[in-house]
Structure formats: C-alpha cells, structure tokens
Amino acid sequence: MRTASTRNILAGLIVSLALGMGLTSLVMRAGHDAARIATIESNAVVTSAAVTEVIDEALSSEADVQVVVQELVEAVPGLEQVRVIHAGRRQLTASTNAEDKAAGELPRRLKREQKEWFDQVKELEAAYTTNVDEGKARKREILASVTPDEQLELVLPLFEDGEVKASVQTVNLPLFPSELGRGVGLLGVVLLLGSAVIMLALSRFVPSGLPLFLLGLVLVIAVLWVHAGVGISAIVEDRVVGQESVAERALQVKETIQAVPGVIGESLAITGWNLDQFRQPRDTFDAKGVVATEQVLNDFAVAKGRFVQGAFFLGLISLLFYYWIAAGWAAKTWQALVKYRGAYGFVMPAMVGMILLVFFPFFYGILMSFTNQTLYNVNQPIYELWSGLDNYVKILSDVDVFRTAEDGSRSVNYQSFYWTLGFTILWTVSNVSIGVTLGLLLALILNTPNLAFKPFYRIILILPWAVPNYITALIWKGMFHKQFGVINQVIQMFGGEPIAWFDAWFTSFIAVVATNGWLSFPFMMVVALGALQSIPGDLYEAARVDGAGRWDQFRFVTLPSLKPALVPAVILSVVWTFNMFNIIYLVSQGEPAGATEILITDAYKIAFEQYRYGYAAAYSVVIFMILLVYGVWQNRVTKATEGI
Amino acid sequence: MSTSRTDSVNHLWLHIFLVFMVLVTVYPILWVLTVAFSGQQSLMFVDLPADPSFMDRLRAIMPWPQQVSFQNFIDVFTQQPFGRWLFNSAMVAIATTITGVFLACTAGYAFSRFRFPGRRAGMMSFLISQMFPGTLTLVPLYIIIVEWLHLGSNYLGLILLYSTTAIPFCVWNLKGYFDTIPRELEESALMDGASPVMIFWKIIVPLSKPAIAITALFSFMTAWNEFILALTIMDKESMYTAPIGLKFFVGGFAEQQWGYFSAGSIVAALPVMILFLVLQRFLISGLTAGSVKG
Numbered sequence: 008m009r010t011a012s013t014r015n016i017l018a019g020l021i022v023s024l025a026l027g028m029g030l031t032s033l034v035m036r037a038g039h040d041a042a043r044i045a046t047i048e049s050n051a052v053v054t055s056a057a058v059t060e061v062i063d064e065a066l067s068s069e070a071d072v073q074v075v076v077q078e079l080v081e082a083v084p085g086l087e088q089v090r091v092i093h094a095g096r097r098q099l100t101a102s103t104n105a106e107d108k109a110a111g112e113l114p115r116r117l118k119r120e121q122k123e124w125f126d127q128v129k130e131l132e133a134a135y136t137t138n139v140d141e142g143k144a145r146k147r148e149i150l151a152s153v154t155p156d157e158q159l160e161l162v163l164p165l166f167e168d169g170e171v172k173a174s175v176q177t178v179n180l181p182l183f184p185s186e187l188g189r190g191v192g193l194l195g196v197v198l199l200l201g202s203a204v205i206m207l208a209l210s211r212f213v214p215s216g217l218p219l220f221l222l223g224l225v226l227v228i229a230v231l232w233v234h235a236g237v238g239i240s241a242i243v244e245d246r247v248v249g250q251e252s253v254a255e256r257a258l259q260v261k262e263t264i265q266a267v268p269g270v271i272g273e274s275l276a277i278t279g280w281n282l283d284q285f286r287q288p289r290d291t292f293d294a295k296g297v298v299a300t301e302q303v304l305n306d307f308a309v310a311k312g313r314f315v316q317g318a319f320f321l322g323l324i325s326l327l328f329y330y331w332i333a334a335g336w337a338a339k340t341w342q343a344l345v346k347y348r349g350a351y352g353f354v355m356p357a358m359v360g361m362i363l364l365v366f367f368p369f370f371y372g373i374l375m376s377f378t379n380q381t382l383y384n385v386n387q388p389i390y391e392l393w394s395g396l397d398n399y400v401k402i403l404s405d406v407d408v409f410r411t412a413e414d415g416s417r418s419v420n421y422q423s424f425y426w427t428l429g430f431t432i433l434w435t436v437s438n439v440s441i442g443v444t445l446g447l448l449l450a451l452i453l454n455t456p457n458l459a460f461k462p463f464y465r466i467i468l469i470l471p472w473a474v475p476n477y478i479t480a481l482i483w484k485g486m487f488h489k490q491f492g493v494i495n496q497v498i499q500m501f502g503g504e505p506i507a508w509f510d511a512w513f514t515s516f517i518a519v520v521a522t523n524g525w526l527s528f529p530f531m532m533v534v535a536l537g538a539l540q541s542i543p544g545d546l547y548e549a550a551r552v553d554g555a556g557r558w559d560q561f562r563f564v565t566l567p568s569l570k571p572a573l574v575p576a577v578i579l580s581v582v583w584t585f586n587m588f589n590i591i592y593l594v595s596q597g598e599p600a601g602a603t604e605i606l607i608t609d610a611y612k613i614a615f616e617q618y619r620y621g622y623a624a625a626y627s628v629v630i631f632m633i634l635l636v637y638g639v640w641q642n643r644v645t646k647a648t649e650g651i
Numbered sequence: 652m653s654t655s656r657t658d659s660v661n662h663l664w665l666h667i668f669l670v671f672m673v674l675v676t677v678y679p680i681l682w683v684l685t686v687a688f689s690g691q692q693s694l695m696f697v698d699l700p701a702d703p704s705f706m707d708r709l710r711a712i713m714p715w716p717q718q719v720s721f722q723n724f725i726d727v728f729t730q731q732p733f734g735r736w737l738f739n740s741a742m743v744a745i746a747t748t749i750t751g752v753f754l755a756c757t758a759g760y761a762f763s764r765f766r767f768p769g770r771r772a773g774m775m776s777f778l779i780s781q782m783f784p785g786t787l788t789l790v791p792l793y794i795i796i797v798e799w800l801h802l803g804s805n806y807l808g809l810i811l812l813y814s815t816t817a818i819p820f821c822v823w824n825l826k827g828y829f830d831t832i833p834r835e836l837e838e839s840a841l842m843d844g845a846s847p848v849m850i851f852w853k854i855i856v857p858l859s860k861p862a863i864a865i866t867a868l869f870s871f872m873t874a875w876n877e878f879i880l881a882l883t884i885m886d887k888e889s890m891y892t893a894p895i896g897l898k899f900f901v902g903g904f905a906e907q908q909w910g911y912f913s914a915g916s917i918v919a920a921l922p923v924m925i926l927f928l929v930l931q932r933f934l935i936s937g938l939t940a941g942s943v944k945g
Contacts, residue, residue, distance in 0.1 A: 343767075343768055347765065347767035347768070349761075349765065349847045349848075350761045350765035350767040350770075351761075351767065353757040353758065353760055353761035353765070353847075353851070354757070354758050354761045354762070354773060356753075356754050356757060356758070357754040357755065357757065357758035357818050357822065358758070358773060360754060360811075360814065360815040360818060361776070361777065361780065361815060361818060361819075363815075364792065364795075364811060364812060364815040364816075365780045365783070365788065365815055365816070365818075366776070366780065367791075367795075368788040368791035368792045368795060369780075369783050369787060369788055369791075371791040371794075371795075372787045372788055372790060372791040373787075375790065375791060385794060385798055386798075449669075449672065452665050452668065452669060453669075455662065455665060457662075458662055458665065459662070459666075460666075464669050464673065466928070467673050467676055467677060468672060468673065468676055469928070469931065470676055470677070470680060470924075471676055471679075472927070472931075473923075473924040473927040473928055473931075474680070474920060474924060475875075475876040475894070475919070475920050475923060476876075477876070477878045477894050477897070477898065478683075478897065478916045478919070478920050479679070481897065481898065481901055481902070481912060481916070482679045482682060482683050482916075483679065484901070485682075485686075485694050485901065485909055485912075486679065486682060488694055491693065491694035491695050492694060493682065493711070493712045496708055496711050496712050497708075497712055499703075499708055500705060500708035500709060500712070525675070525676070525679065533931070586785065586786075588785075588878075588879055589878050589879070592879075593898065593902070607785075607786045610786045611786065611789070611879070614789065614790045614793070615793075615883060620790050620794065623786075623790050624787070624790050624791070626786075627786040627787035627789070627790070628787060630786060630787070631783070631787050
C-alpha cells in the first residue's frame with residue numbers, strides 16, 4: 008500500500024462513487040419506469056374490470072348493451088373505447104368505435120378480417136380452462152397490448168354459465184400519478200461532494216497509505232449503502248403511491264358509473280376489480296380504498312430482492328475500482344500506457360478487433376452452450392435461459408446408434424451423435440490416407456531424376472488446389488448426378504446400372520471422399536516434393552555404398568527425411584478434413600437422412616435450420632474438445648517418436 | 652545414351668500413371684468448361700438417343716460441347732444478377748484486404764519493433780485464436796452481427812468478420828518479415844528526429860512491399876472464396892456474394908441451372924486460380940511456417 012497516496016485514494020473514492028452511484032441510478036430509474044407501467048396497467052385493469060362487470064349485468068338483464076357501453080365511455084374519464092365481442096354468436100355485440108358504428112347496425116356478425124377478436128375470446132377461454140384444470144394461475148386471463156398512440160388495450164373475458172363466451176375490449180388512457188418516479192435527484196451529487204470533502208479533511212489527520220485507504224473504503228461502502236438504500240426505498244414508495252392512485256381510480260370509476268342513469272350500480276365492489284393478469288384478486292386495498300401497505304410490499308418482495316442484488320453487484324464492481332485506483336494500480340497502468348503509447352497505439356486497432364470478434368464470441372459461445380437459447384428467445388437475458396449441463400448431457404447420452412423397430416428389424420439412427428462422430432472419423436481417416444498415399448506417390452515419381460515433362464505434370468497436378476473448393480464441390484455434385492452425371496454415363500457405358508449415389512450412405516460416402524480426395528492430394532504432393540528435393544544426394548550415395556537396396560534406401564533415408572515436413576502437414580490436413588464443411592454441405596448435403604453429416608455440418612444445421620443456438624453451441628464445444636484432445640495426443644506422439 | 656534408353660523404358664509406367672492422374676485432375680475442369688460453353692443449362696454434353704450405344708455414351712462423356720456458344724456467359728450477366736454478386740464479392744474482398752492489411756501491418760510492426768508489457772501475451776493470444784474452431788464462434792458471431800448490430804445482409808458485417816479472422820495469420824506473416832529489416836535504418840531516422848509513425852510509413856512500409864503484397868493477396872483470396880460466413884450473414888438475394896450466388900444456381904429446389912453455374916464459376920475462379928498459381932511458393936512456405944509455429 009505504499010503507492011496508496013492521498014491523491015490516489017481521493018481519485019479512487021470519487022471515481023468509484025461516481026461509477027457506483029451512476030450505475031445504481033440507472034437501475035433505479037428502470038425500477039421507477041416499471042412502477043409507472045405497473046400503475047398504468049392496474050388503473051386500466053380496474054377500469055376495465057368495472058366496465059366488464061356493468062356489461063355483464065346489462066347482458067344478463069337483457070338491457071341494450073350498445074347504449075350502456077356508449078354511456079360508460081362518455082361518463083368514465085380515461086376510458087376511450089369499449090367493444091363487446093360474443094364468440095358463441097360470432098357477433099360484435101356492441102362498440103363505441105366510430106368506424107364500427109358507421110359500418111352498420113349493431114350487433115352484427117363478425118367479418119373475416121375481425122377474426123382476431125374471435126381468436127382473443129378463444130385464447131381467454133383456453134387460458135381460463137387450463138388454469139382451472141391445473142388449479143394454478145399460469146396462463147394470462149387478461150390480454151394487454153399497447154396501441155400505436157400509446158394507449159393500453161385490454162381484453163377481459165365475459166362468462167356465461169361459468170364458461171368464457173365473450174370478451175370486453177377496452178382502450179384506456181395511460182393514467183399514473185405525477186408524484187411517481189421522482190427518484191433521488193440531487194442526493195448522488197451531494198453525497199459525492201460531501202464524501203470528497205470529508206476525505207480531504209481526514210487526509211490532514213490520517214497518514215496516507217493503509218489507514219487512509221481503509222477509511223476511504225469504509226466511506227465508499229457507507230455512501231453506496233445509503234445511496235442504494237434511499238433508491239430502493241424510493242422504488243418501494245412508488246409502489247405504494249401507485250396502489251393509492253389505483254384505489255382512488257377505482258373509487259372514481261365506481262362513482263361515475265353509479266351516476267350513469269339506467270345502470271345498476273348499487274352492489275359495485277371495488278375490491279373485485281383489483282385483479283392481476285391471471286384475474287386473481289390482489290387485495291392491495293379494501294372496499295373503502297384504503298391501501299394495505301403490507302400486501303403491496305409482499306407483492307413486490309421478489310422484484311425488490313432483484314434490485315437489492317443488482318445494487319450489491321454494482322457496489323462490488325465500484326469497490327474493485329476503488330481498490331484499483333486507490334492502491335495505485337490505475338496509475339501504474341496509466342503510466343505504462345503513456346510510456347508505451349506508441350506501441351499500444353500500433354497494436355490497439357488489431358487487438359480491439361480481435362477481442363470483439365474473435366475472443367468475445369469464443370467465450371460467449373461457451374456461455375451459450377449452457378443455455379437453451381433459440382431463435383425465439385434470443386432477446387431474453389442469458390441468465391434466464393440457463394440450463395446448466397443439459398445440452399451436453401443430451402448430446403453425449405445419445406448412445407442409441409442402433410434402433411430396433413417394432414417388427415424386430417434393426418436400423419441405424421443416423422441422427423445419433425456417435426454415428427456422426429464415427430462417420431467424421433471415418434471420413435477424416437479415409438481422406439488423409441488417400442491424400443498422403445497419393446501425394447507421396449506422386450511426389451516420389453516427380454522426384455525421379457531425368458523424368459521428362461516434370462514441370463508440366465507438376466503444374467497440372469497442382470490445379471485442384473487452386474480451384475475454390477465450393478466450386479469443386481458443386482462440379483462433383485453435378486458429375487454424380489443420377490440421371491445426367493458423367494460418372495453414371497461411364498458405368499452405363501460398360502453395361503452397368505446407374506447408381507443413385509446419395510440414396511445409400513456408403514455410395515454417398517464414396518462420392519464425398521472422391522471429391523475431397525481430388526482437391527486434397529496436391530497439398531500433400533507439394534509438401535512431400537519440397538521435402539524430397541531438400542534431401543542431400545550424399546545420403547543415398549552413402550546408403551548405396553553400405554549396400555542398401557532401393558527399399559532400404561526408401562525406408563532408412565527417404566522416409567525419415569520426409570518426416571519433419573510430413574508430420575505438420577498431416578496434422579494440418581487432419582484438422583482441415585475434420586472441419587471440411589463445404590464438401591459435405593454442398594455435395595452430399597448429409598444425404599441420405601443425415602447419414603453422411605459430419606460434426607460441423609451437423610452443428611451448422613442445428614444452429615441455422617433448427618435454430619437451437621444453445622444446443623449448437625454445446626455441440627461446437629464438444630467438437631472443439633475432440634480437436635483439443637487430438638492435438639494434445641498428436642503432440643505427445645510426435646514428441647515420443649522424435650525421442651527415438 | 653544407354654542410360655537415357657533404360658530411363659525412358661523404366662519411366663514408361665511412371666508416365667502412364669502420371670497421364671492417368673493428369674486426366675483425373677483435368678477432367679472436372681474440362682467438364683465445367685464444356686458445360687459453360689455449351690450454351691445450355693443441362694448437365695449433358697450431348698443429347699443421347701433413346702437406346703444409346705457404347706459410342707454414344709463415349710461421346711456423352713467427352714468434354715466437348717455439341718456447339719460452342721458464349722450464351723451462358725452473356726446470360727449469366729444479363730439474365731441473372733451475377734454481375735451484382737461479383738460486385739458484392741469484390742467490394743467485400745477489397746475492403747477486407749485494406750482493413751486487414753492495415754491492422755496487420757500496424758500490429759506486426761509493434762510486435763516486431765517495440766518491447767512493451769503484454770507483447771508476448773498479445774502474440775500468443777493471436778496464435779491461440781487460430782485454434783478456435785470456426786463453428787464455435789459462428790453462432791455467437793451470427794448473433795452479434797445480425798441480432799445485435801443488425802448488420803445482416805450488409806457489406807460491413809462481412810468485412811468486419813473477414814478482416815478480423817485474417818488478422819492473426821497476416822500479423823505473424825508480416826512480423827516475420829519486419830524482423831528481417833535491419834534496425835540501423837530506423838535508428839538513423841530516429842537520430843534525424845523522425846517519429847515512430849513516420850518511420851513506419853516512410854521506411855518500414857516501402858521496404859516491406861513484397862510481404863505486404865503477399866499478405867494482401869492472401870486476404871483477398873480468402874475473402875473472395877469464403878462460403879460459410881457469407882451463407883450465414885447474407886440473406887438478401889441482392890447481397891449474395893459470388894460463392895453464394897453460384898450455389899443458388901444449382902443448390903436449390905428450383906430448376907438447376909448448370910450452364911449459369913459453370914460460366915459464373917469460370918469468371919469467379921479464374922482470377923484467384925491464376926493468382927494462386929503465381930503465388931503458390933510463397934503461400935506454401937507461409938502455410939508450413941505457420942503450422943510449425945502452431
């Protein structure tokens with residue numbers, strides 16, 4: 008703590024407090040916004056529930072619903088529009104919407120383009136029966152949406168003989184009390200300046216270094232604590248104020264409804280309107296509109312807990328900053344940055360790119376592999392989708408490579424991870440063997456002394472490497488075409504039957520291996536040729552003098568000299584072939600039925616055809632692990648053989 | 652005289668094998684040329700009679716079209732948006748080359764000339780990143796580029812991806828070359844009061860032209876031939892790159908247009924094939940050097 012100078016400690020205090028309180032304020036603002044939205048919704052629900060009750064009564068007493076609805080909209084402030092839809096009769100029973108009224112006499116049959124309203128009733132009905140069956144409140148029984156002009160549209164169910172038969176649609180103005188969400192205002196600034204002054208004063212009496220550092224730490228914790236505490240209690244206060252306004256609103260609605268002539272309003276009870284989204288009573292105020300504060304706090308407890316956690320987490324980050332700056336690390340980092348600013352300036356652009364688009368995606372991919380993220384929930388925060396090791400368990404426990412059908416016949420389950428893994432290994436081994444054999448053979452031939460046309464052969468034989476591999480793949484796909492492909496023409500030329508190459512896994516395998524063999528042998532050939540040419544002729548001469556035959560010369564001179572060049576080339580081509588996406592994806596496309604899929608094309612299809620991002624990420628991590636294990640193993644083997 | 656006689660006898664079998672291999676190697680290339688110049692969309696070079704004889708079949712596999720026509724080359728640009736796709740590929744590849752080489756030059760220079768905290772860690776991290784499998788980063792990259800940055804079907808998204816993935820190879824390549832430039836030149840420039848930025852631009856860059864050219868061509872070819880990322884990011888048909896466009900001709904469920912594919916393939920592949928053949932020695936040495944280090 009020698010570097011914990013007064014200046015550093017003061018800077019640490021100010022920066023960490025500004026950061027901590029700033030971030031906490033952002034979180035608290037989100038809390039205020041949530042409280043406002045909740046209040047707007049509750050106000051609308053209370054109004055809507057009241058209207059629904061009145062309409063229900065009007066329906067059962069066979070009054071003219073259209074008149075009732077019209078009067079309600081005129082009387083109740085903030086209620087903009089009401090529609091009653093009867094699904095059983097497929098009827099628009101009543102509406103205050105100008106267009107609806109202009110379109111003709113009400114009630115009338117629903118039109119085709121109004122099917123949406125009918126569906127809403129069906130949705131509410133399904134939700135209600137599900138909740139009753141399960142004895143739980145799981146499906147929403149109040150549909151809410153925001154209209155383009157920021158008004159709240161609610162749909163509530165209407166019951167007939169205990170079943171949802173109709174619905175009431177209301178459009179409500181967003182109502183909330185002005186005293187909501189005032190937040191903590193200047194408190195943060197005052198606290199920041201105050202603690203800076205206190206610290207300055209303290210630094211005159213307390214020696215710099217550890218004592219002052221600890222005092223600063225205590226001060227930071229205390230200030231953040233107070234700030235977060237005030238912020239959270241302000242949010243809680245918002246909830247209570249919000250509920251008070253809802254109770255007030257309920258009383259107001261009750262009064263206005265009772266004043267409407269012709270409406271039966273004697274028995275209206277406002278507590279029955281105070282519903283949550285599952286239409287369960289919330290009991291946050293009584294019939295006289297007195298708010299039950301304890302109930303409000305109870306309802307809010309879980310959400311409050313989340314805010315406390317958030318504030319705690321942000322506080323920890325601020326403390327880390329305090330330590331980093333106050334203990335002098337920040338100054339050191341800064342000094343290094345200034346001292347080597349030239350070098351860092353040169354490295355930074357590339358490094359930023361790498362961090363954002365290589366390293367971050369890598370770690371994010373690993374993180375994703377522990378979630379059940381899909382295309383459809385990609386915008387939800389990742390911690391809500393956490394599924395632990397589920398994906399890995401699912402992938403690795405997929406051991407049923409053979410399936411037994413009901414009639415006892417056995418078939419291969421091509422979708423099994425282990426089939427795909429086995430196929431990938433078969434694919435890699437076959438291709439690398441073909442590549443090495445062919446490449447080595449051609450290199451040895453081309454290395455023959457006095458061979459004519461050497462440069463011609465070399466340039467032609469290297470061509471497949473130059474052709475972009477997606478083009479190679481598509482060409483071979485055309486040549487393997489069942490009806491028109493030249494390969495089947497050759498077979499027919501000699502009297503054979505045309506083969507449907509991609510209908511059985513083995514012929515499909517032959518097709519992809521042929522394609523990949525064609526494009527991969529030149530690499531091995533070039534590498535081997537280069538190595539062969541660098542073997543000094545003296546070695547062979549010495550071997551001949553020792554009486555070695557041609558085979559012995561090959562075994563004891565050529566092969567060992569090739570090894571340093573061939574081993575890395577083989578490792579490289581194993582990894583390339585293992586990940587050779589284009590050939591499989593374009594030639595066999597996994598046909599038949601995914602039998603010739605290799606791991607990475609499978610991962611791609613899971614991600615971009617099934618849209619299971621989390622599962623695909625886990626699949627990719629497994630592939631990475633396999634390659635890692637291969638790399639480590641290969642490294643050991645190479646080292647071990649080098650030792651001999 | 653006698654040795655050359657025995658040589659040519661001994662070599663006969665080698666030549667037979669080599670000629671066979673040359674035929675196998677060349678056939679697919681002749682095949683695509685034949686389809687391209689046939690003027691039709693069909694996979695067949697000739698129309699077979701109902702009951703084809705051996706000779707008919709033989710004619711059907713001979714890579715020579717019934718009539719030579721440039722129609723496919725004309726149509727692929729006028730009837731199909733292949734010109735647009737080539738343009739997309741060129742834009743992306745050129746921008747990738749410029750960004751990638753600039754980033755790699757500056758970073759390679761710093762790694763070669765400066766000693767600073769984090770230098771080793773930085774270089775190693777570049778090397779390790781080469782071991783990350785493409786698929787593992789593909790899904791997160793898709794989410795970052797398309798869902799977060801909304802750069803799907805946009806040049807910028809693909810350029811960002813290509814130039815960052817090319818960085819490690821280019822940095823190591825260029826650093827190796829910068830290391831061979833003698834320091835005396837820079838030291839005397841420093842004496843004359845030049846800043847590192849000036850030294851970089853006025854001395855290092857001009858001296859490294861060959862290495863920079865190779866690196867640039869490498870980035871260009873990689874971007875030009877890239878398939879998976881482009882397939883994933885470019886959704887809109889007007890934003891396809893040439894590889895995706897070529898796959899579109901023959902990969903879909905619609906009628907397969909082999910004539911367009913072949914003509915387009917030749918146009919798209921010829922420049923990079925020539926580049927490859929010219930540069931093969933450099934590329935091969937770069938590849939093996941990288942693999943030994945890895």
